[in-house]
Amino acid sequence: DQQVKQNSPSLSVQEGRISILNCDYTNSMFDYFLWYKKYPAEGPTFLISISSIKDKNEDGRFTVFLNKSAKHLSLHIVPSQPGDSAVYFCAASNFNKFYFGSGTKLNVKP
Amino acid sequence: DSGVTQTPKHLITATGQRVTLRCSPRSGDLSVYWYQQSLDQGLQFLIQYYNGEERAKGNILERFSAQQFPDLHSELNLSSLELGDSALYFCASSVDRFLGSPLHFGNGTRLTVT
Numbered sequence: 001d002q003q004v005k006q007n008s009p010s011l012s013v014q015e016g017r018i019s020i021l022n023c024d025y026t027n028s029m030f031d032y033f034l035w036y037k038k039y040p041a042e043g044p045t046f047l048i049s050i051s052s053i054k055d056k057n058e059d060g061r062f063t064v065f066l067n068k069s070a071k072h073l074s075l076h077i078v079p080s081q082p083g084d085s086a087v088y089f090c091a092a093s094n095f096n097k098f099y100f101g102s103g104t105k106l107n108v109k110p
Numbered sequence: 111d112s113g114v115t116q117t118p119k120h121l122i123t124a125t126g127q128r129v130t131l132r133c134s135p136r137s138g139d140l141s142v143y144w145y146q147q148s149l150d151q152g153l154q155f156l157i158q159y160y161n162g163e164e165r166a167k168g169n170i171l172e173r174f175s176a177q178q179f180p181d182l183h184s185e186l187n188l189s190s191l192e193l194g195d196s197a198l199y200f201c202a203s204s205v206d207r208f209l210g211s212p213l214h215f216g217n218g219t220r221l222t223v224t
Contacts, residue, residue: 034213044213051210
């Protein structure tokens with residue numbers, strides 16, 4: 001039962017442009033949504049989160065948007081940099097029980 | 111550096127064997143989570159402990175067990191290993207004092223069963 005889905009396994013973007021990573025979920029009871037970045041041979045690193053009562057949260061180049069009616073969230077990276085190339089996981093939590101998507105591999109080309 | 115330490119980094123063992131993976135959480139974190147990642151798939155939740163007590167269970171096989179000790183470090187025991195158990199095993203910790211406390215992951219233990 002996949003409660004969090006990332007339907008795009010990979011995404012390629014030119015340096016300086018916007019990267020948009022998408023995530024869909026099924027459980028309307030999720031209270032927080034998070035994005036993680038993972039480099040090879042490392043564990044996932046927390047990037048940004050958003051509460052279910054908000055629709056946008058921004059931190060520097062990273063912005064997360066939440067559309068509760070569509071059960072959809074997205075991560076925008078502007079401008080994209082080669083160092084952003086990594087696998088991005090979205091996660092949703094319900095009382096601190098976390099569910100992860102399968103990840104999207106972002107490649108930012110110089 | 112997340113502050114979460116996992117040992118060993120790599121483990122190669124044969125089918126039928128038993129192994130123990132160890133995790134030391136970040137200082138001050140009471141919750142420890144274990145996840146399995148197979149073949150570039152997503153992170154599958156196995157089990158969570160909070161301050162020594164099991165709090166939540168995910169898709170953890172009966173051959174697998176875990177515990178959290180009084181010093182808050184945790185161990186994941188995998189027994190009667192099968193080829194399909196080969197995966198990356200991640201431990202994560204969280205302060206877990208408020209909703210949305212993010213997880214902080216270790217660098218994982220790569221288990222190879224031959």
